[in-house]
Structures are given as structure tokens and as C-alpha cells.
Amino acid sequence: xxxxxxxxxxxxxxxxxxxxxxxxxxxxxxxxxxxxxxxxxxxxxxxxxxxxxxxxxxxxxxxxxxxxxxxxxxxxxxxxxxxxxxxxxxxxxxxxxxxxxxxxxxxxxxxxxxxxxxxxxxxxxxxxxxxxxxxxxxxxxxxxxxxxxxxxxxxxxxxxxxxxxxxxxxxxxxxxxxxxxxxxxxxxxxxxxxxxxxxxxxxxxxxxxxxxxxxxxxxxxxxxxxxxxxxxxxxxxxxxxxxxxxxxxxxxxxxxxxxxxxxxxxxxxxxxxxxxxxxxxxxxxxxxxxxxxxxxxxxxxxxxxxxxxxxxxxxxxxxxxxxxxxxxxxxxxxxxxxxxxxxxxxxxxxxxxxxxxxxxxxxxxxxxxxxxxxxxxxxxxxxxxxxxxxxxxxxxxxxxxxxxxxxxxxxxxxxxxxxxxxxxxxxxxxxxxxxxxxxxxxxxxxxxxxxxxxxxxxxxxxxxxxxxxxxxxxxxxxxxxxxxxxxxxxxxxxxxxxxxxxxxxxxxxxxxxxxxxxxxxxxxxxxxxxxxxxxxxxxxxxxxxxxxxxxxxxxxxxxxxxxxxxxxxxxxxxxxxxxxxxxxxxxxxxxxxxxxxxxxxxxxxxxxxxxxxxxxxxxxxxxxxxxxxxxxx
Ligand code: PRX
Numbered sequence: 001x002x003x004x005x006x007x008x009x010x011x012x013x014x015x016x017x018x019x020x021x022x023x024x025x026x027x028x029x030x031x032x033x034x035x036x037x038x039x040x041x042x043x044x045x046x047x048x049x050x051x052x053x054x055x056x057x058x059x060x061x062x063x064x065x066x067x068x069x070x071x072x073x074x075x076x077x078x079x080x081x082x083x084x085x086x087x088x089x090x091x092x093x094x095x096x097x098x099x100x101x102x103x104x105x106x107x108x109x110x111x112x113x114x115x116x117x118x119x120x121x122x123x124x125x126x127x128x129x130x131x132x133x134x135x136x137x138x139x140x141x142x143x144x145x146x147x148x149x150x151x152x153x154x155x156x157x158x159x160x161x162x163x164x165x166x167x168x169x170x171x172x173x174x175x176x177x178x179x180x181x182x183x184x185x186x187x188x189x190x191x192x193x194x195x196x197x198x199x200x201x202x203x204x205x206x207x208x209x210x211x212x213x214x215x216x217x218x219x220x221x222x223x224x225x226x227x228x229x230x231x232x233x234x235x236x237x238x239x240x241x242x243x244x245x246x247x248x249x250x251x252x253x254x255x256x257x258x259x260x261x262x263x264x265x266x267x268x269x270x271x272x273x274x275x276x277x278x279x280x281x282x283x284x285x286x287x288x289x290x291x292x293x294x295x296x297x298x299x300x301x302x303x304x305x306x307x308x309x310x311x312x313x314x315x316x317x318x319x320x321x322x323x324x325x326x327x328x329x330x331x332x333x334x335x336x337x338x339x340x341x342x343x344x345x346x347x348x349x350x351x352x353x354x355x356x357x358x359x360x361x362x363x364x365x366x367x368x369x370x371x372x373x374x375x376x377x378x379x380x381x382x383x384x385x386x387x388x389x390x391x392x393x394x395x396x397x398x399x400x401x402x403x404x405x406x407x408x409x410x411x412x413x414x415x416x417x418x419x420x421x422x423x424x425x426x427x428x429x430x431x432x433x434x435x436x437x438x439x440x441x442x443x444x445x446x447x448x449x450x451x452x453x454x455x456x457x458x459x460x461x462x463x464x465x466x467x468x469x470x471x472x473x474x475x476x477x478x479x480x481x482x483x484x485x486x487x488x489x490x491x492x493x494x495x496x497x498x499x500x501x502x503x504x505x506x507x508x509x510x511x512x513x514x515x516x517x518x519x520x521x522x523x524x525x526x527x528x529x530x531x532x533x534x535x536x537x538x539x540x541x542x543x544x545x546x547x548x549x550x551x552x553x554x555x556x557x558x559x560x561x562x563x564x565x566x567x568x569x570x571x572x573x574x575x576x577x578x579x580x581x582x583x584x585x586x587x588x589x590x591x592x593x594x595x596x597x598x599x600x601x602x603x604x605x606x607x608x609x610x611x612x613x614x615x616x617x618x619x620x621x622x623x624x625x626x627x628x629x630x631x632x633x
Contacts, residue, residue, distance in 0.1 A: 005034055007277050010415050013428070020428040021455075027429060028056070028458055032269050035308075036071050037062045038238050041265075047456045049483060051468075052476045055242055056266035056458045063236035064245060064268045065142045068307035069102040070236065080312045083286070084131045085331050087178035087318035094131055098310070101135070103232035108132075108139035110230040115170065115202050115221070119144030119237050122168040122247065124200075126150045126159060126190055128177030129317045132206050132223065133293050134303050136172045141245060141264075144237035148247040148259070151294025152177055152186060154575040159193035161256055162249050166465060167199040175211040180322035187213035241265025247465045248296055250402040251515040252474055253486075253505035259465030260402050268308060270406040270459025274427055275305030278396055279368050280413025285338040286365070288314035290328065290346060295512070296402040297372055300459075301341060305406070320346050325353035329361035329388075340388075341370035341398070345510040347380045347388075348541045358387045366390075368413045372398040373511030374543045375499050381420040399423040399499050401485060402513075403475065405459030408432070409497050422498045431455040434491055439479040445493040450503060452482035501544075505599065507536035508544050514578050516599070519546060522573035523566050523580075528552050533589050533597050534580065537606035546580040547606035549589060549628065556585055582606070582633045588624040590616065601625060605632055 007013050020027040025044040032041070042059035072079070077099040084094040096104065117123060123145045127133040133149075140147040148166050150159055163171065171194070176185045187205055191214060194200055205213065206223040215222070239245075245267055247259040281287060287306055291297035293315075306313035314335055320328050320342075328350065332340060350357065369389045371381070376397055385395050394414035398407045408430045409423040416424055426432050434442045434449030442449045460483070464471040478484040488500040502508060505516040516534045523532040530551045539545035548566070556562045563583045570579045590598040604613045605628050616622045 005031060005273060005276055006280070007412060007428075008415065010417070013412060013415065013425070016428045017426070021431060024429060024455065028269065031273055032057060032265075035062070035067050035268060035272075041241060045456065049456075049476050049481055052472060054456050054460060054462050056263075056269075056456075057241035060241040060265055061238045062241060062265060062268070063142065063239055064264050064304065064308070065105060065138050066236045067268055068138065068304065069098060069105060072098045072310045073102060076310050079310070081307060082131060082134060083312065083314045083335055085314060085316045085318075085334075087180070087322065089323065089327070089330070096131065104131075104135050105138040105142055106232050106234035107227050107230040108135055109142035109234040111204070111227045112139055112145060112170070113143055113234075114230075115204075115226065117143065117145050117170055120146065121170070122146045122148055122166040124148050124150055124159070124163050124166065124168040124171045126152055126171060126173045126186060127206065128152055128174055128186070128208055129292055129315060130174070130206070130208060131315065132174075134315060137246070137293070137299070137303055142234055142236055144239050144243065146244045146246055148249070149294055149299070150249070151292060152184075153294070153577045155572055156189045156192035157573045158575060159190060160196050162259075163193060163197045163200060165249075165256075165259055166247055168197075169199060170202050170204070171200055172204045172206070174206040174208045175213045176209040178209070178317060180319045183209055185211075185213075187211075191216075239264045242462070244462075246299065248299065248402055250296075251506060251513045251518055253515055254517050255515075256518065257515070258467070258470055258474070260461045261463045261465050262405050262459065263462050266458030266460070267405050268304070270457060271300045271305040272308035274406040275301060275311070276309050277412050277427070278398060278407050278410050279339040279341075279370070280415070281306075281309055281311050281339065283310075285367075286312045286314060286335050287339040288316070288331070288335070288337045289341040290316055290320070291341070291343070291372070296405070297341075300406055320350055321353070324357065325350050326357035326360055329358050329363060332363055332366060333361045336365040338365050339368045339370070340366055341372060343373045343511040344371055344376040344380050345374065345542055347371065347376070347384050351380060351383050352541065355387055363388060363390065366393050368394045368396060370396045370398055372400075374508050375501055376421060378420050385420075394418065397421075397423045399497070403461040404457070405461065406457075408453075408457070409499075417494075417496070419492075419496055422492070422496045424496050426497070429457050432489075432497065433482070434489060435479055435482065445491055445495070448488060448490045448500065450479070451485045451487045451489040451497075451499070452479055453485070454482055456483075507534070507546060509536070509539075509546060509577070510542045512577055514546070514574070518574065519548070519570060519578055519580070522570045522578070523548060523550060525569050525573060526565055528554065528562065529566070531589065533599065533602055535599055535603045535606050537603070539581070545582070546578070547582045547584070547602075548580040549584050549586050549602060551586055551588065559585060584628070584631055584633050586624070586628055586631065588621055588627070590624055590628070591620045592618060593620050595620075602628075605629060608632070
């Protein structure tokens with residue numbers, strides 16, 4: 001993408017911001033001109049937040065992979081597109097130029113077509129962090145199939161829910177994955193899920209561990225047998241700007257995770273523009289984001305944003321502490337990484353291992369270091385700035401969500417002012433407001449409120465898969481005329497935003513989102529459990545951890561055994577990433593007279609803020625609070 005889109009000074013940012021607010025259609029129309037379209041749009045934007053109806057670049061035709069791959073071949077054909085670093089530092093890394101990546105994507109795209117996948121079909125991807133994961137996303141996009149990536153830590157039950165909700169025709173998976181010293185099965189988990197997924201016709205299995213997994217005749221095919229002989233060219237399917245590009249399931253405060261839908265045109269423009277500006281990417285830079293492509297950060301800032309910009313993007317299979325807690329810093333020195341993006345959880349866990357691991361590496365190449373996915377505390381921010389950034393690099397704190405598709409509030413490389421724990425200013429085109437309880441905009445500074453958006457941006461979600469009403473109710477109904485993020489935020493006198501955290505029943509554990517209802521439903525699958533209530537509480541490394549209050553049917557003879565059973569049920573229904581750290585057995589829960597659980601009280605108990613529990617006289621059974629406090633873990 002042309003560097004004409006790059007903002008180079010703070011004054012220029014202010015100017016652009018103003019323009020983007022005064023005339024969004026002109027602003028985004030000019031940015032969109034930089035991309036390759038098969039047919040130009042009739043209108044830049046058509047919207048209302050009531051239905052909601054959100055259309056960007058309507059009437060235009062494009063294929064995002066033409067923009068992420070083909071467009072670069074002439075000038076960047078031999079430039080590295082993807083560098084893959086394996087879990088084990090002794091294993092060989094993989095590097096693909098733009099030409100090579102293009103060829104790999106086309107080969108898989110041809111295989112998908114041959115196996116019956118057509119435009120609009122859904123393909124679920126359940127893979128380790130290997131190049132084939134990025135290739136799978138792009139191959140789907142090449143032929144207009146809608147990808148739905150499922151993080152490889154989710155259980156078979158979660159896969160089943162997602163596959164069935166999307167009515168996926170195909171699954172792409174692997175025998176298993178490496179995670180530090182462990183090897184974890186994937187195909188076996190998929191097999192279990194597919195016992196109850198009638199829509200799936202075929203499965204492609206990549207061989208990562210040489211495990212020779214069970215293969216179902218006529219359904220399962222080895223990657224190398226269906227992909228390797230394919231042609232390296234595959235025409236890019238013309239897509240309407242508003243055709244879905246992908247579904248990504250994410251948790252909310254109620255019910256099962258919902259499928260956030262992103263579309264081709266707006267998502268392309270939004271991810272590329274924000275990538276270029278937030279990281280201030282220069283042509284010869286090497287960029288690395290440590291997220292997993294199972295989450296939105298990996299979609300937007302490992303795959304689409306960087307490749308649309310013609311960047312070199314690093315992908316890492318492993319974990320920060322294997323073989324030792326210097327692994328991230330070793331990789332930065334190995335490839336001369338210039339922009340680095342990670343999560344506060346990773347920073348805090350590495351901080352706990354001491355400075356020596358980071359001081360052993362030069363980190364000279366770094367220019368911009370980013371934090372994303374959860375609020376970063378002051379101590380972690382300062383450690384990151386001092387020991388990783390050597391007080392020389394810009395720290396950018398990116399606030400956004402699966403639903404927003406791209407970064408919304410953040411510093412832009414070294415051109416924006418930095419303030420520890422503050423994400424900063426909105427990106428051009430982003431119009432945040434803080435609302436009070438009554439839904440009125442708060443104008444003052446140094447105040448807190450509900451973080452909402454009063455205007456659309458190109459990469460925003462369009463709907464929730466198969467249930468538009470749910471999208472409307474979740475994001476556009478709390479405050480009429482606004483998109484509600486579910487976060488609370490504070491704005492200082494200079495207009496910088498600090499994200500405080502979720503104000504709904506969503507818990508963010510190590511940057512991973514879970515709904516309390518989702519975890520409670522999993523716990524309640526135990527025969528012996530009558531009712532449960534789950535809340536988040538502060539955790540020094542994970543940001544938040546999960547505390548479960550559980551009522552059992554009969555007297556528990558062996559608490560440890562019962563705890564184990566509850567943990568297993570959460571692991572089975574969701575995945576081990578969602579297991580509660582603390583489980584307290586109780587005889588009742590604090591409820592209002594209408595039967596609603598008072599989570600505020602449970603949160604105070606879990607947070608050890610007993611003094612600020614407040615008035616409990618309106619409860620159905622105020623005594624229960626004393627019991628809960630007495631039994632607190
Ligand atoms: O609560 C906010 C938190 O993560 C939520 C979004 O999670 P998810 O959809 O999984 O997307 C994660 C990747 C962007 C938000 O509602 N969050 C995300 N980034 C930040 C953050 N909280 C504070 N600071 C951030 N930079």
C-alpha cells in the first residue's frame with residue numbers, strides 16, 4: 001500500500017482526524033482508492049445504527065487476497081511476506097516471499113474448490129500456529145468461502161457449537177500441535193466434535209506431529225495428498241464489498257458465543273490503514289505480533305493488515321517461556337524485528353521471571369512496541385518501556401475488539417504522546433464518546449463512562465451470524481444511536497482515553513474473553529450442581545481470573561473431587577483456558593427478591609473488597625452474604 005496513507009506527525013494526525021469526522025465518505029473514499037478493486041463502489045457509506053444497517057463501498061467488487069498478495073508481486077515478489085518461527089528453536093524456520101505465499105494460497109484454494117467448496121460456504125479452521133493456518137484463511141478468501149477460525153485450545157464441544165452454528169461444509173485441522181514441551185492432539189478433538197456435525201462433508205488434515213491420526217475414509221484427506229499437486233494459480237473470486245469475509249465467534253454476557261461477521265471491503269481498508277499507522281511500518285521493516293490467529297488480533301494484525309500493506313510478518317508457533325523466558329527477545333534479535341506486538345499477560349509473566357532474560361538480548365532493532373487485548377497496568381507498562389523498549393521505543397497500547405475488526409484507540413508509533421496505561425487518542429474515523437447511566441454524552445474531562453461509538457467505521461461488524469437481532473440487542477440497543485463496546489473508559493483533560501475494563505458480564509482472562517453465563521452453563525452440566533455464579537477477580541499475571549460460587553444438590557463428601565469434576569466440565573464444554581481458578585461451595589447465592597443474582601456482591605467478595613459490599617438489605621436472604629464471606633477462598 002502506498003505510503004501516501006501514512007500519517008507522519010501528530011499535527012498531521014489532528015488534521016486527518018478532523019477531516020475524517022467532517023466528511024467520512026471523502027476521507028475513506030480517498031483511502032480506498034489506494035487498493036485494487038475489480039469494480040468501484042457506488043457509495044462509500046450507507047448506515048443507521050437502529051437496524052443496524054452498515055454498508056461500506058457498496059456496489060464495489062474486490063478480492064482481499066488480490067490486495068494482500070497479487071498486488072505486491074510486481075514490486076515485492078521477492079520480499080519476505082511471512083517468517084515462521086517454530087516452537088522448538090532447533091527446528092528450521094520457514095520463510096515465504098510474496099510470490100511463494102501467493103502460490104501456496106492458490107494451491108490450497110484449488111484444492112478447496114476441487115473438494116466442493118464454493119463461494120459463500122463456511123470452512124472451519126482448527127490449526128496450530130503454523131504457516132498453513134495463515135494460508136488457510138487466505139485460500140478461503142481467494143475463492144470467497146467464509147472462514148471461521150476456532151482457537152486450537154477450544155474443546156470438541158465448542159467446535160461442535162461453532163461448526164453447527166455456521167453450518168460449515170469443511171474443517172481444516174492438523175494431527176496435533178506443539179506447545180512448549182507438550183504435544184496436544186487436535187484431530188482427535190475434531191473427530192469427537194464431528195460426531196454431531198452433519199454439515200461437514202470433508203476434512204483436510206495437516207501433518208505436524210507425525211502422529212498418523214485416525215482418518216475417516218471418504219471424509220478425511222491428508223493435506224499433502226490434496227494440495228501439493230495443485231496449480232499455483234487460482235483466479236481470485238470477485239466479491240461484493242459487503243460479502244462476508246469471515247466469522248469469528250466471541251463471548252458476550254449472555255448465551256453461547258456469537259459469530260461476529262466481517263465483510264470484505266471495509267475490513268480490508270480498516271485493517272491495512274490502521275496497521276500502517278499504528279505501527280508506522282516502513283518498507284524494509286520486520287513486524288511481529290505474538291497473538292494466535294485463533295483470535296481477532298491474529299486475523300487483523302498477523303495476516304490481513306500486514307500482508308495488505310506489503311509487510312514482512314513473523315508468526316510464532318510457541319510460547320514465551322519455552323525453552324526459557326528469553327524466547328521472545330531471542331526471536332526479536334534473530335530476525336531484527338522492528339515492530340513488536342504482545343499482550344499484557346505475556347509482559348507480566350515475563351516480568352515475573354526477572355530482567356536477566358531480557359537483558360541478555362540487544363533488542364536494538366525495535367522501534368515500536370505494542371500492547372493489546374486487556375488493560376495494561378502501570379508497572380507492566382513501565383517495565384515494557386524500560387527493559388524492552390529501552391526508553392527509546394514508542395509504546396502503543398491498542399484498544400479494540402473482535403467486533404471492531406481493527407484498532408480504534410491507540411498511539412501511532414512514535415508520533416503520538418504516550419501516557420502509561422492510556423490507550424490514547426482515537427484513530428481517524430473513530431468517534432468515541434463516554435455515556436453516563438442515563439445514556440447522555442459526558443462532555444467533561446477526567447471522567448469515567450461507558451465507551452460507545454457514535455458513527456460507523458469501515459471494519460466494524462455487520463451482523464452476528466444467523467441472528468441479526470442479537471447483534472442489534474447486544475451492541476445497538478443499550479444506548480440508542482450508539483455502538484456500545486461493553487467497556488468502561490476514562491478521558492483525561494487532553495482527550496486521551498484509558499480503558500478501565502468490561503462493565504458487562506464478560507471476563508477477560510489473559511486477554512481471552514469469556515461470558516459468565518457460558519462458564520456457568522458448563523459448570524451446571526454436572527449432575528450434582530444446582531446453580532452456580534461466576535465472576536472475574538484481579539489476577540497479577542492473567543489480568544483477571546475466574547471465581548465460581550457453586551451450590552450442590554447434596555452434602556459434598558470430597559470437595560477436591562467435586563472441584564476436579566467441575567474443572568473437567570468446563571474443560572470439556574469450553575476448553576482448559578476457561579477453567580475457574582477458585583471454586584467455593586455455598587448453600588445459596590445473593591439474590592434480589594425478583595430472583596436476580598447480585599453479581600456486584602459476588603465480585604466484591606471475590607476481589608476481597610468486603611468493606612465496600614454496601615447495602616444488602618434488599619436481598620432475599622441477606623444472611624447468605626456472611627456465609628460467602630466466611631467461606632471465601
Ligand atoms: O475489554 C476490552 C479488552 O478486550 C476486549 C475485546 O476483546 P477481544 O474481542 O477478544 O479482542 C481482543 C483484541 C483486541 C475489549 O472489550 N481490551 C482490548 N484491548 C484493550 C483492552 N482493554 C484495555 N486496553 C486495551 N488495549
